Amino acid sequence: MAVIRDPMPAFELFQPTSVADAQALLDRYGAGAWVLAGGLDSFDWLKDRIKRPAALVDLGGVAELKGIRERDGGLEIGAMTTLTEVVHHPIVRERYSILLEAAESAASPQIRNQGTIGGNVSQDTRCWYYRAGWPCYRAGGNICYADTPESINREHAILQADRCVAVSPSDTAPALIALDAQMVIRTSDGDERVVPAQDYFVGPAIDITRMTVLQPGDLLTTIRIPATWAGARFYFEKVRDRQVWDFALVSVASAMVVKGEDNGAIIERIRLVVNGVAARPLRLEAVEALVQGRPRNESTAVIASNRAIEGAQPLRFNAYKLPLMKNLVKRAIRGVEGGTWTS
C-alpha cells in the first residue's frame, strides 16, 4: 500500500507513571484505548490508518515495569525493559544466553534500543492481508485472504491453522518458552495472574482475533525466568531473508541437559520450541518425549525432525518451511559446528 507521510490521525495521549493509573485509563477508554510500549508495532497500525484508537496509553514512564532483577535464583524482567538491556545484562549473558541470542536477532539495533521484551511477545502478527486492513477472520470478518488459490502466503503457517493462517512474529517467545518463563499479568480488576510462557500465546482455535491471553485492560508486567534451565545447553537459530529487520521464516530454540560427553551424551531433559510455523510459538512436547533418554546424535535428530512436522499442511507458497523446520529441529538436537548466530 502507499506509504502515507502525513502525521498520524489525532488521538488522545496519556503518559501515566504507574500501572494503576495506566489501567484506570484503559478502563476509562475501553475499546478505544491502545497500549503503547516501544511503539514499533503500534505506529505501523496508526500510520497506515488501519487502527484508529481514541487514546494511547504510553507505558514509557512507568518505572515499575522496567529493569532486570534477580529473583529465586532466576531473573525477573520488567515488561518495558528494552531488548538491548536484555542483551547486555550480565546474568542473561552468563546463564540464559539463548534469550540473548533471540533478543539480539530481533529487528535492528535502533529497534532493539526502543522495542521492549513485553512488546516483542505481545506484538500482532505480520500477515500483510490483515495488516493492510482487509476484513479477514482475525479482523472480525469471515474469510482468510492468505489462504485462497491466488494468495501470496510464503510466510504463513504450516501447522495448527484454523481459518486464519497467520504466524507469530516474536523472536524472544521461543527462547522464553524453552526457558519455561512465567508471564505475570495484572488483570483489569487488579489481580495478578501468572501464566507459563507456552500458554501466554493463543492460536486461532482459541481466539482468532488475539495473539495472546491478554484481555482488554490487562497488562503484562513482568517476565520471570526460573533457575530450572540456567546454564543448560542452548540452541537458537532464526532463518530469515535479510539478517536485519526481517521476521523469522522459521526459528528454533532448545534448552537441553545432557549426561556424558560428546558422542556418548544422553539427553536427560529438553525443551524444544519452533516459531514462524503457526499462529503461536509451538513447544514440541511429543518430540521432547521422543528424544528424552536417547543419545544426542544424528539418528536421534532425524527421528525428532520427522516427528516435528507430523500433521503439517503447507499452503501454496510455503512448502519450503517443512524441510526448513526439519533441519532446524535437527540442529537444535544435535547442534552444528559454528551454527549459533553471533553478533
Place this chain on the structure above:
Amino acid sequence: MSLSRRTFIKGVIAGGAVASSSAYLFRGGGSLLGQTSAPGSVERLITLVVNGQQRRVDALRQETLAMTLRYKLGLTGTKLGCDRAECGACTVLIDDVPHYACSVLTHSVRGRQVRTIEGLASPTGELHPIQRAVVDEQGFQCAFCLPGFVMAATGFLKTNPNPTREELAHGISGNLCRCQDYDKILTALMRGAEYMRGA
C-alpha cells in the same frame, strides 16, 4: 541574490511555526477540554532539549520526533526516508542511544537529551571526528543516508569505541544506503572510530 534550497526550506518552516503557535495561543487547547484531570495527560506546549539547547515547541500528541525536528525546529539534517522504522535515515541520539526519530513520539522525549546531526560539530564549527573521517574518506555517494549513519555510528561507538569492522557493521546494521555504498561507508566510519580514539 542567492538563496540556497536549504535556506528557502527553513524560511518556509519558520513561517509555519509562527502560524501553528498562533493557533495554539488564540484557539486554546481544543481537545484538552475535559481531559485535564486524568493522570498522565499531556500538554501541547512542551520543552525539549535538542543539541544542548532548550526548545519550546507546540507538539501534537501524535507528532513524531522526526516531524518536530524537521518541520517545527528547522533541523532538516534528520532525514525522513520510509517513516516506518525500516531505513534508518532519521536516526538521532536520545540520551546517547540511537533511535529512529520517525518512530518516537515527540512527547516521549521530554526531559531527555536529543542530539541530531546538527549538534555533532562543536559550537565553533569544528567537525566531529566522525564527520571529519567522512570528509577525508569521501564515504558516501548521494549521502541522503549520511546523517542517519553518522548518528548510528556515534551512538554505537559510545558503547564500543574500538570495534572490529564486523562489529561496526553489526552496530550500524539498522541503516540502509540506497546507493549500496556500504563498503566505503564502513571504511569512513572505521576511520572515524580511529579519530575518536585519538581525540
